[in-house]
Amino acid sequence: MGNHSDGSPTSSDAVAKAGHEEVDKFQDPGLPPHRLRLADTDPKAAKRSERQVAILFGISIVGTLLFLFAYFGIRLDQTIATLRLQNTFLGLGVAFAMLGIGTGIVHWARALMPDHEVSEERHELRSEEDRVAAVKIVDDIIEETGIKRRPLIRNTLIGAMALAPLPAIAIFRDLGPLPGDSLHHTLWKEGERLARDPDGTPIKATDVTIGSAFHVIPESLNSLTTGKLNEKAKSVVLLMRLNPEDLHPSKGREDWSYNGIVAYSKICTHVGCPVALYEQQTHHLLCPCHQSTFDLTEECKVIFGPAVRPLPQLPITVDSEGYLVAQSDFHEPVGPSFWERS
Incomplete structure (x- = not known):
């Protein structure tokens, strides 16, 4: 074996240490120590986080209802002030509807869902085994989310997701019917100045x-x-x-x-x-x-x-x-x- 003074490796998974002729292989450092969250050790903290997630989903529901109120409840009277008022409430409603459901899901995942680090080896694909494994993965994910044993989060999430599409439906509805022949005729006519x-x-x-x-x-x-x-x-x-x-x-x-x-x-x-x-x-x-x-x-x-x-x-x-x-x-x-x- 030659002396590689330039520090080049002598095998595929080795590297020379700076200032040394010896070559060491990289060692697998493994996963870092798992740090438990407060909600993992304190049932009161877990319950508090659950209520916070439900409140965020509730904010989403309120935002959707605010949008619907502004859209259907505020009647335009050809004044700029009324138009600005409606646009303000429409914007706030959509913002609260989207931010509430988004931040609620993020907080749920960070505070309550399992966060253990996992390292998996890549295996050869086997069709039937893969299908069974996929089903088990889905079942495990549902179980780990805790959605079955946390009805408050589940019910508020269902409510928020059920109402969230309504603003989009209302906006698409406002596009109105096809114009038909309404654009075929204008005020212009012979002799109109x-x-x-x-x-x-x-x-x-x-x-x-x-x-x-x-x-x-x-x-x-x-x-x-x-x-x-x-x-x-x-x-x-x-x-x-x-x-x-x-x-x-x-x-x-x-x-x-x-x-x-x-x-x-x-x-x-x-x-x-x-x-x-x-x-x-x-x-x-x-x-x-x-x-x-x-x-x-x-x-x-x-x-x-x-x-x-x-x-x-x-x-x-x-x-x-x-x-x-x-x-x-x-x-x-x-x-x-x-x-x-x-």
Whole structure:
């Protein structure tokens, strides 16, 4: 055997000690000494931990009930204060529901479930024996959790888990029914003046300069007494002016603009976010939610992002007083794609 002065091992499971020629094998240190918890030695401490876990599960139940109260009990009255109040209670309810059940399970595991360290050898798989062993492992886990002999924890956990999905069900319910033909029609109609959002001041063609962008609503919107927000959500439009030679209208759309002024739905065709960013140099419209980008010179076709349809264009012209007016409603449904869309 040679003298390896560089400290290299002479066998597969050996290492040379620094400054020594002798080689020692690694020894299995074994498992560290097990430290008993207070709940392992004191029945009162175990009972106290059990009550704490039950309280945490109870907090989860209260959080779920708080969410349901805020969702169904607080009626929105079109004021910001009420909306903020409802959102606050919705957030607190979900937080307590999730944190209560999560911290309860963690505390249960740390304080009451067995925590002995186990080292197992890897054995060759045997199908039938493995199935029997797996069943025994599951039975052992259930027995070690103590869920059979701790009905307080079991019952509060069942209650918390039964109620926890209800906020998600309520949120999905709020998505509402499919829109049907509700997005096929807006307030825009022949002769409807384009007005500034939100004051409703009509816009003349001479007000729109090259590079400018206006957020536009139908002039009649502010006169509505009911359903104003819903109608505005469908009817909002972006109005911009380009050099007419930069536009490339398709056949049949040659007269949908006026001297380079074009109007497009502000509702992104991805998931309905407001398209609000206009890049004057590139003539791109950008949705800030998921970065869908639309080319204004090519009838707002999608050039980047998850949207798959161009923004619907509103045909416009001017009236006898020089105000911009709609020629008609949109020729296609506004908003994101949906199953009932033709």
